[in-house]
Amino acid sequence: MNKENSEPGDLRLGARLRILRERAGLSQRALARRANVTNATISLVEAEKMNPSVGALRRILDGIPVSLSEFFAFEPEPEQVIFYQADELPELGKGKLSLRRVGHSQFGRAMTILHERYEPGADTGRVMYQHEGEEGGVVISGRIEITVGEERRILGPGDAYYFDSRRRHRFRQVGTEPCVIVSACTPPTF
Amino acid sequence: MNKENSEPGDLRLGARLRILRERAGLSQRALARRANVTNATISLVEAEKMNPSVGALRRILDGIPVSLSEFFAFEPEPEQVIFYQADELPELGKGKLSLRRVGHSQFGRAMTILHERYEPGADTGRVMYQHEGEEGGVVISGRIEITVGEERRILGPGDAYYFDSRRRHRFRQVGTEPCVIVSACTPPTF
DNA sequence: TTTCCTTGTTCATGATCGTAAACGATTCTC
């Protein structure tokens, strides 16, 4: 009779954990080793088929590492969607600085805006972990293939992206026309 | 063999819960009814003889009510020390903005600095819940009695305070000299 | 291709949680 309000999913533990784990570049097993739990536990928690104890969750988060406070303050929300179609973008002033609104606005972010141009054949290469920040941008012209983690998409003029820089990512120009992107990253490491 | 790192006490769930429950003026059974758990659960959690599931903790906190994020951000222990002696304050530049370092520094906080002056007899009155933020300050001159929750202290020049604005608080000037305070609150609701 | 490694998932079992119920200790009211 403890069924009515015991749906593990309503806490969204799994969604948060999965995002944070992948952001740290850890597999379930790798995290399990660090956290001193089994991979099955992490799998079940992420699938939201289990309601872990606070102690277990804490051990898991220690392996990332993320504090319980940060974990519950973290909102994975719909913005998890990394790619935006051109028509999904909020129409902002056409000024350069309007790019700051790509992605969900959060705290005040100090960011650097970059104007990039990818000539045909340009490619950032395979591995580029560890930017320690977030980045996003809008394709102005041309086409570019962007790979972030497991997701891969080809973006054209008007399309946009936004993701955590610590995730493995790669930019590769495609097509015959040079690709121009206006991008921004935070914190301003450039 | 899962004993080595499963001491329920190291999370201090019990200490936090007990303080928050008592602060809300609830008995174990009263909270249990609201939270839809049994009083035994609350007793065991507070005694730190059990490692509750996240779902159970969440139900309990809902009854107070306190969010999981707030719960884990809450620090009962030493930091709970709301008052700082003048000589405990980290010596910062004498500039006005140095006040931001009162309390433990955290994320970048946007705050509003206020220069307050309490004439003799000034009193903010008894109840002032619900600021939804944090505030702190330093006494420049004069003396003031500050009550936060159950704690009451009289501060003089050089002394400082820092607390969560949601806690019931009251400022009352004491003595014959006007009291001048430089205070800050976040988020900038003023 | 074959082999090997890693990935995430699922299942049976022991450990633990959360409950229902009883307990002693107050503190009231009568």
Place this chain on the structure above:
DNA sequence: GAGAATCGTTTACGATCATGAACAAGGAAA
């Protein structure tokens, strides 16, 4: 004082967690 509330604690038992092991799928190197 008796009785009845309430308080927080503790115990036996069913429900659930967390585990260890096996599983299929996908990639990388040979």
